[in-house]
Amino acid sequence: MNIISILSEILLLFIYVILGLYIKKRQFVTETGIQEISKIVVNVAMPLLVISSVNIEYKPEYANNMLLIAVLSFLYLATVTITSKKLASLVTDDKVDRSSMRYALVFGNIVFLGYPLSYALFGDVGVLYASVYVAMQNIFQWTLGVHFFSTDKFKMSNLKKLLNPGLIAICIGLTLLFLGIQTPPYILRIIKGVGAISVPLALMMIGATLADFRIKEIFTDKRAQFVAFFKSIVFPALFLFLLMALPIDKTLKSVLVIMAAAPVQASATVIAHNFGGDSIVVAKCVALTTTLCALTLPAFLLLI
Numbered sequence: 001m002n003i004i005s006i007l008s009e010i011l012l013l014f015i016y017v018i019l020g021l022y023i024k025k026r027q028f029v030t031e032t033g034i035q036e037i038s039k040i041v042v043n044v045a046m047p048l049l050v051i052s053s054v055n056i057e058y059k060p061e062y063a064n065n066m067l068l069i070a071v072l073s074f075l076y077l078a079t080v081t082i083t084s085k086k087l088a089s090l091v092t093d094d095k096v097d098r099s100s101m102r103y104a105l106v107f108g109n110i111v112f113l114g115y116p117l118s119y120a121l122f123g124d125v126g127v128l129y130a131s132v133y134v135a136m137q138n139i140f141q142w143t144l145g146v147h148f149f150s151t152d153k154f155k156m157s158n159l160k161k162l163l164n165p166g167l168i169a170i171c172i173g174l175t176l177l178f179l180g181i182q183t184p185p186y187i188l189r190i191i192k193g194v195g196a197i198s199v200p201l202a203l204m205m206i207g208a209t210l211a212d213f214r215i216k217e218i219f220t221d222k223r224a225q226f227v228a229f230f231k232s233i234v235f236p237a238l239f240l241f242l243l244m245a246l247p248i249d250k251t252l253k254s255v256l257v258i259m260a261a262a263p264v265q266a267s268a269t270v271i272a273h274n275f276g277g278d279s280i281v282v283a284k285c286v287a288l289t290t291t292l293c294a295l296t297l298p299a300f301l302l303l304i
Contacts (some may be wrong), residue, residue: 003302006301009117009121010117010294010298013199016203017207020209024207031212040201041111041198044194045197049199050166050169052183052191054127054128055183056124058178062128069129072243074136076235080105080235081140087105088105096276096277099276101223103282104268104285106145108137109286113203113262114134114258114262115134115198117297121301122255126251126255131170133259135167135170205266206290210290210291213283218287218291221284225288227264228285232263236261243256243304250304257300258300261300263290263292268282
């Protein structure tokens, strides 16, 4: 894929973001509406997009590539998880702030931005490979991630959250792929039709969320600046340096970098609020990294 194609696809995605910002500014959708639409995207549309995307002819290289992505995703997330503890302690002594910053440093908005960008650039195969990273992040999120906010021992009850529509869709899709089962055409049309709305809706909800922030509040918070610098630039740059040294396909490198360089997870504010973190700090991190990725993501992809 050439430079013009990459830039045009990314520009198209951010036009959806701008459209979502406009919709919220004009009050065509309320905060409650954003939350409800986001639930539809995460629990219905995105899972169906995953299932429709893996409805392709199986090739032996897919299994090898997915295993490679799983290993690299695990190594990246494990490294960032360990590093984030030290980094957060350099900025603040406040336990709540540290836990919130750690979560923001590790977990990216891979469903709302990672999936759409992977799909836009690489089609169904892009979603197939991205789903492996999504599954790995889900495991880290509901085991180590939520534990950032607690001094208690790890609770096995958190593992129940792993059984979510997204992960179920990944399991169903991969089962169909590896067994060579083709979805009936009529049902596939329904799945593809609903899955297709996930990309524009997800990006529009990102824009709608950004509409609630004042630019000055976002760019002047030192904690958000620190998170954005490492989450959007340092970590993905180092990961890219490693990937460039490996003899693997450019598509795999691109998908992995997209997932690593994705802005802070959109639902991170909810996680922080529910588990005793600072949701305001996390919200600023979401806004700043989402704004910054308009520059960083194209740059990383062009380097590849």
